[in-house]
Amino acid sequence: MRILFPVFAALLATTAPAAFAQQARPAPILTTPEAKDVWTHAQPEVARVTHVALDLTADFTKKTMRGTATLDILAAKSAKQIVLDVDDLAIAAVTSAAGKPLPYTVGQDDPELGQALTIQLNGASRVVVRYETKPGASALQWLPPQLTAGKDKPYLFSQGQPINNRSWIPTQDSPGVRQTWDAKITVPTALVAVMSGERLDGAKGQPAGKGMHSFRFRMDKPVPPYLIAMAVGDLAFKATGPRSGVWTEPSQLDAAAYEVGDVEKMIDAAEALYGPYRWGRYDMLVLPPSFPFGGMENPTLTFLTPTIITGDRSNTDVVAHELAHSWSGNLVTNATWSDSWLNEGFTTYFENRIMEAVYGQERAAMYADLDWDGLQSDIKDAGGAQAPTTRLHGDPGATFGQLDYFKGSTFLRTVEQAVGRARFDGYLRSYFDRHAFQPQTTAGFLADLRANLIKGDQALEAQLQLDRWAYQPGLPENAVHVQSATLAQVDARLAAVKVGGPISAVQPQGWSTQQWMRFLNGLPRQQTPARLKELDESLGLSKFNNAYVRSAWAELAIANRYDPALPSIRAFVNSVGRGLLIRPIYEGLMKQGDWGQPIARRFFAEARGTYHPATAAGVEKIVAGN
Template identity: 80%
Template structure:
């Protein structure tokens, strides 16, 4: 597949209108060949879901969500059926708007995609599915009280990206099939429910039967289904500004609120760059340690890992990143996961611009410089410049490491350098406006930038090498590398240590996470035991409260089979579930063969109950279970 000159969206003008009144016009879908989504069973060009209405009860004893989903359907006149995505749902019945039972069939379960649920429409344009999720639903993690900060009440949270929401919501679970939604969630009365939509009830919800409370939410803007998110727990709220605030467990609230206290500045900076924030509120939820990612950009309620709470706001780039997704990802979404760089690369570039606006050019330069290190590491570990997984557009989930983030943002920074920041900012702002609430492909982006920025300039076209960046492996020679003077000073101290100088001479006072990562990542992988002991004792690595430092130290210790670090590593992997920080630890242990494999399996056996199902499945593959 190569560049197409235009994108074709289904007009559906001859099809029935959706029932959801707040959505006057359904979001378009893309029908060009590169927009074919292999991650869904759905055939949205024939019949598609436009709105999902949930009425569910959380049962913490059974670890299930049960109730009903009402789906509004837009279908061609000739459509006899609609195909949905489900993964191990217990379907009790499916009926139309008049209560008539509709025939349905659940296909065989695919390990990655779940099953196709095919419903015979018999003229229906609204269907009600009575169902329940299973205890092992891949999107849901049910935490016992012992795994929370308060230790007294259970906790539930969902993680839908990329295709896990089909394990608790029967819908068409593809990023290009945008849907509005509303929900009523019923939970035990001593718990609070929050979702990625506007609240219809107060913070305490409304009383329901059997000692429960119900909470209602709605999202009147069409979103990809993976952005429907839920959390239930002992939650408290603190405002951080007129349209922002943070939810978390009460004992963690003040620290979390301080850490994200610059968020209003970030929102203003983002709007000044690329246009208005279109989602109403920007609240955040700091989750328990088992949350698998740094953050998740759920609209109106970003989910955040507690590992960013270090007391110095040095990891607020995670907040800036998830906020930037409000434009790149949530507003304009990759139509398939083959083009996830359209979400993550754009967002990483935008994140850096927010950080520059709020904290200054040098802090932004530190992040960009570290991303450059990460990009080259990913390319090397993938097998070098010719490795297929170093392409931006490729098979879903097949890109190397964080290449979608790092190569994608470097691509955009290279365009900015070539055309000038003012011109590029004007283009990006218009791009988000043109494609707001729509899916996008690599081919569509390249067609857009050629039409609206390059405008036939053959010299600029040759200079940018758009097709090579997008479709070819490796890093083109025109890539822009931003270098940080602050990290250059770290490099000088690093050079002294590499030359045999004492670690005690390294001045770490005032180091932010980025400086620690530059130093620890720059140390030679092979170290003598005495040197490792000196590093640990002089720098307090095993005792660090910074999760990024602990992870980087674990990687170095494992590379040298340094047994004295194992108690600290065990404590870390059994208390942190963020994939970015623990994947390299397990991978390093496995690579160490007979020494590391049994350690990895032992640590995983102990830690597995504390991991989100997504993380547990990933680590299980790494350790060979």
């Protein structure tokens, strides 16, 4: 049962900060046992942040952000202090809003969680932290001009999920502590700043003196802190509809706008399914290749990888996925990272429904069928159906591979089939309404499902096996597998290849990314050098302009120690920073012992500077054998 923490009424009774007084009632915090966030130093049940106001200047020479964060605090009457999360920030001063110094301490560094910044409130309901980030801040990537599309101006972007934002914003960095925010970002006049909130200035911002100008933003809806995001660069904008558009470097603008051109149809489809889009605009930012994810659902400004730009809109499922997060994740958020499937599993299911509405049932079936393949592969690679990391609810960050996405969406699809689509859609729409702008746990969701969908139907309860899906490893036998007729045709060609048929007979002209992935991932992992050469020469795999295809080809080549593919693989890992596409390459090389491990370390040494800090740290663990 979802409850508010015991001192919440007392917190509301305290004198509210000026900024907070203009806001609606703050989002509740859950304090049920499963809602305790072990990835934060904060004690929000004692004192919590309700609003963050940033005033920061980007210094591209020093690779730092410096300025202030002003935090509105809601505290119990007995609270003496507030605890924030920071990660290697240089704290210069902490004061009250009136400028009175407040005592503070910075705790010992935890290699995973950073430090606790403990501030003595001395009656203050607003605190001002003056600070500077470090050049190696885990959320920030500073790109030199040569790593951008234009090769002329530098670039900066942030990536906060799950807990990286504490390296540039001192706040309570927990998804269960939702906060409103505003910001002024000052940058060189040759560059443009964008953020995940309402834009308050025009394209040129406001003059700030000495070759600088400022841009102001605000988010008046409480969001989890990981959704505060910004980017600075040589950016241009093109509208894709009345409430959507795309930002990117000028040379990529037309291609990016074409690729995401169906976004207004997607917004309409999403609203028809699960209610109004509540964030105003839905703009997108296509980043340089070092962006570590396929997309990031930052409100009002989804961040996208350039690897989706293939000219055929076959990867717009990424756009649909990030849009769906506007309901599942941004509107209703996992309270802790132990329940990240509540964000990603819901969103993957919702994404598929959007794709079906816009592109038809068969295209949606292709995505679902491939997700099923990924689910089976992840369970196998995790160690089998009894592996603890195949549970949906577990230790934060421990779920194997993409099981949060694939097992979570399969769970919801299984419920849909059991109760009927119309009934399930009605339930989900009401679920998003009931829990809008609130955190959620697995236990809370299952309780809501039982109260508002199952309603005491014991036969349905037994059929669904809710607790087994959520808390047990593996895949229940009632799991629904959607099969694609299009991919079945690919399977037929694949079967001919497996028995020695010529590669030239595959005839993949016009294939989408999904068809290519089914084919390449379905090939036997053991191949002769002659067969690999035939594959490469007949299909042009080493020179393919689709990053998904290049990554899948690299995995196959590495599994067979195929040296002729190494120049292509080297070029690929030096030009793409998306973790989903490069991690399997490094993992594959490391599995190849004396042949692959020196190659992995050499490639990483060359490419490291092109990766986002979080990606670089992850790959470093792989090549170190951890």
